Amino acid sequence: MDKLNAISIFCKIVETQSFTQAATQQNMSVAMASKLLSQLEEHLKTRLLQRTTRKIMPTEAGMMYYQRCQGILQDLDEADASISNMTTTLQGNLLISVPRDFGLLFISPNLPMFIAAHPNLHVEVEFNDKKIDLLAEGYDLALRIGYMQDSSLVARKISTSSIHFAASPRYLERFGIPSSPNDLEQHEGLLYKSTLNQVNWQGARLNQTQRFKIKSKVVSNNGLALLDMAKAGLGIVNLPRFILDAAFKTGELVEILPEYKQQELEIHVVYPNRRHLPAKVRAFIEFLTSLGLCSEL
Structure with missing residues (x-):
């Protein structure tokens, strides 16, 4: 039994007093709505609805169950909305690691602009040349200079330097x-x-x-x-x-000795391989791009 869908359709039936309207709002057939309700009643070992030719009414047990489930469904909707909001708006924590010299020269002088544009975002920047494990240490992204080795990360080149x-x-x-x-x-x-x-x-x-x-x-x-x-x-x-x-x-x-050319250093922004890139990470990458770093430094 799909318990969450069964509870959802049950609550919609109580609210609309109609299998047809409830099924339409839940984007399912009336037959499926009826099947889910039957499975829910069988699971609870009690009748939830009284059905007559004119009206559908919850039983005493059904009304008590509806009142409890309605609050749970509202909490789930709010949880979904909060997570969706975090992925589309800039809030929460953004933990960044940047190489010390590069960060002090190019990131810290411009960082106030990014922070001012996103006042609900808490930004923590670590200036360190140590190669950190983003996943293990909870970093959202990092800047790295030189040869890239970690294939578990997404790497986007933003600049090169001779x-x-x-x-x-x-x-x-x-x-x-x-x-x-x-x-x-x-x-x-x-x-x-x-x-x-x-x-x-x-x-x-x-x-x-x-x-x-x-x-x-x-x-x-x-x-x-x-x-x-x-x-x-x-x-x-x-x-x-x-x-x-x-x-x-x-x-x-x-x-x-300018005639002795050395290998160029590539500068990458790296972040964990995620299906849905958080808006705060995407915004910081766009911020880096806006600084004009996508050229030779």
């Missing part, structure tokens, strides 16, 4: 400008240390990949810290364009 060698004019005046990768061995390196403890530099020229050796003056897992040290003339950095771009424009840093 990688460049750079140093301050003061450093280059003091130690000279490298004219080839071999020259890097004589220079001080400000190296980015990833979560995989990789600090090697590499690039390509004439379709040949080459690794560059350099002494490590400083090793850090924070690109903005390395940027500050490079501006201060402590050594050569190898960082994404989105970190270096402002310093290139002001002349605080100069690109070196």
Whole structure:
């Protein structure tokens, strides 16, 4: 027995006092309505309706059952409406993970616009370069930079960023400008240390990949810290364009070995593979798109 449909048709029969009208409102045949009511009465071991040629009236047990079931059906309707509302309007919690440097440069300055546009949404943003498990830790979405591995997530590329060698004019005046990768061995390196403890530099020229050796003056897992040290003339950095771009424009840093092209970093927004994407997640992805991030940074 489809108990929920049986209860629904029973309540409609009580309200309309008609099998025909109740069946029409529930989008089923009169025969099906009659069958469901019979199954419900058999399940409860009691008669719920008194039927005459003129009128259909609930029995005493039927009226008591109707009053209890009507409240339950109303609660179910309200529950359906609340869930539907959450998937179509922006409310509830939005938990986001973003890479620290990229997030501080591009997300946090613009986030107030998103929050102001959606005052009923509670936003929690974690700035962390650690690769988190979205499903296990309850995140709605994350931004990731670099190679994508987790096939259980939906990944949408929003931008790419090239990688460049750079140093301050003061450093280059003091130690000279490298004219080839071999020259890097004589220079001080400000190296980015990833979560995989990789600090090697590499690039390509004439379709040949080459690794560059350099002494490590400083090793850090924070690109903005390395940027500050490079501006201060402590050594050569190898960082994404989105970190270096402002310093290139002001002349605080100069690109070196530009002919050695390195693999571009892809920037993705990732989220769990869901049949119905929540409106809050869709809205944040649209917000990212509106920032003009879908171009090279």
